[in-house]
Amino acid sequence: MKIKILHLYPDLLNLYGDKGNIECMRKRLVWRGYDAEVKTYTCLDNNFDLSDIDIVFIGGGSDREQKIVCDKLLAHKKEIKNYVENDGVLVAVCGGYQLLGKYYKLHDETIEGLDILDIFTEQGKKRLIGNIVLKSEFVDEEIVGFENHGGRTYIGKHTPLGKVLYGFGNEEKTGYEGVVYKNVIATYLHGPLLPKNPQLCDYILSKAVSRKSRNFTILEPLEDALEKTANEYIVNRFKRN
Ligand code: GLN
Secondary structure, three states: EEEEEEEEEOOOOOOOOOOHHHHHHHHHHHHHOEEEEEEEOOOOOOOOOOOOOOOOEOOOOOOOHHHHHHHHHHHHHHHHHHHHHHOOOOEEEEEHHOHHHHEEEEEEEEEEOOOOOOOOEEEEEEEEEEEEEEEEEOOOOOEEEEEEEEEEEEEOEEOOOOOEOOOOOOOOOOOOEEEEEEEEEEEEEEEOOOHHHHHHHHHHHHHHHHHOOOOOOOOOOOOOHHHHHHHHHHHHHHHOO
């Protein structure tokens, strides 16, 4: 079976090396004997097509780049919405997370979002920067990462990705981070999110494989001793007891 991963706008939304997350998904599929193909869609392309895509990834970027991407993606809003409502897997990080909402209100302008999630983001006074640790109902191990965002995201009735054990999260106050909606995983945790959290990577991959094959039961476990040790180290370093 071949899983097709689409990296949206790697030329614009690429803060902190989001490509590493793509490579992590690809490698963990290949190690298990699946074929994996990575496609990119950049601002020079005009053949937007999600019909044979299994995983869409959209990364983080500055407000300026985010606005350019948002303007371009608004033309494909319906297609993205259909993909999501048909259980397509979509991983959205930081700026990519914000643009799935209704809007991102900056001090001097408001960027219209794709309205895929019933959320909105408003720019705050200071940036929320630092390490973050979450407890998530979707994976057993704690999720660790790094956040750096000026926006505060209000997720309304959506299910968060996790509860913040250390760090800021969506808007610093409620103690929750990210959103999981159908097979959308949206989060402020960027950089090497998936290499640092192989369980979350496998959660995402299993959603994509099971959508494609009704016979799918479980992903074969991989030898993740080093990754687990690294994850536990970060958890113990930062978690509030
Ligand atoms: N531009 C957004 C913010 O500052 C997202 C930043 C990012 O992707 N790291 O809130």
